[in-house]
Amino acid sequence: MDISAFITFSVEFVLFTLIFLFLNTPAAKKICQRKKSYLVLITGILFAQIVAILFIKNEVGDVFLFSKAGHYLRLKLDFYEFDSTHSQFPFFPFLIYFHALGNFLAENIGFFTFSFYLKLLLLLPCVYLLSYQINRNLSSLPIESKRVAQLQFLASPLTYAIILFHGQVDVVLLVFFVFSVKFLLRHERSYQNLLIGSFFFACSILAKTWSIIFFPVLMKFQKNITKTTILIIITILLLAADIYLYTVTVYYTKLSNVLLALIKPGGPVGIWGVTYILSSLPKVINW
Incomplete structure (x- = not known):
């Protein structure tokens, strides 16, 4: 991270922290009693978020790889084939189509980075759909408390750091999974809800494969072998x-290329996570 990116992150992180702290005051709850004031607040937060991602020019390593994967798809080349270690894009070829669109827009418009388009997708609709579900699920609370909770989620410095600055696509997985749960675990567990819920659950796995860890939880709450079997079949x-x-879509690929990437446990060393942090430390402690 260069100095300009660090300054941008610091200023924006402090800004959203201040907004978040304000939303924890009685004044914020009083303001949210009025629908018009609540709409002004949520619109203002959205505007601040879009401006924030507009000023972020630094692209994190894994986000840059998404752009690269999209570029290869635009050329109808198999990115899995060129990624010999099967670690740069260890996901199903699902979001890669949006990555291709984002790469096209970034290369042809120029002013906006690929990350800008990706984060717009993560923000609208993903983050705001999750915030809406937070509002809906707090049905026992007064309306102003539900609105404040929604705004707190949107303005949280964690939301800023993970989504707006980094561009973590895990939020796409979470949106699909939340909607799958809404349909699969409804009181009226019809086969229509099962089909829709299974579709959303499959999409969550397509977005990022670790969503499969939720399957035992779904199976436990469904308590129906037939419906669980249908869920498995539809997902597969x-x-x-x-x-x-x-x-x-691509000129040539092998099934083994995709499968080897899907079972890859992690990304390339030094691109993200602990190894990314350690890579910036002195060599003496750089494992």
């Missing part, structure tokens, strides 16, 4: 359909 079919669509 949608995953297979996504891979097939990718194989006919």
Whole structure:
């Protein structure tokens, strides 16, 4: 991270922290009693978020790799084939289509970075859909408390750091998973809800494979072998359909390329996570 990126992060992080702290005051709750004032606040936060990502020119390593994967798809080349270690894009070829669009816009418009378009997707609709669900699920609270909780989630410095600054796509997974739960675990557990919920659950796995860890939880709460079997079948079919669509999109690929990438436990060393932090430390403690 260069000095300009650090300054941008620091200023914006402090800004959203101050907004978040204000939303924890009685004054914020009083303001949110009025619908018009609440709408002004949520619109203002959205405007601040868009301006924030506009000023972030630094692209984090894994986000840059998403752009690269999208560029290869635009050329109809198999990125999994060129990624010999199968670690740069260890996901299903699902969001790669949006990455291709973002890469196209970034290269042809110029002023906006690929990260800007990606974070717009993460922000609208993903983050705001989650905030809406927070508002809806707090049904036992007064309306002003629900609105404040929603705004606190949106203005949280954690939301800023993870979504707006870094550009973590895990929020896409979470949105799909939340909607899958809404349909799969409804009181009226019809087969229509099962189909819709299974579709959303499959999409959550397509977005990022670690969503599969939620499957035992869904199975426990469903308590129905037949419906669980249907969930598994629909999920597998949608995953297979996504891979097939990718194989006919690029000029040439092998199924093994995609599968090897999907089972890769982590990304390349020094790109993100602990190794990314350690890479900036002195060599004597750089493991």
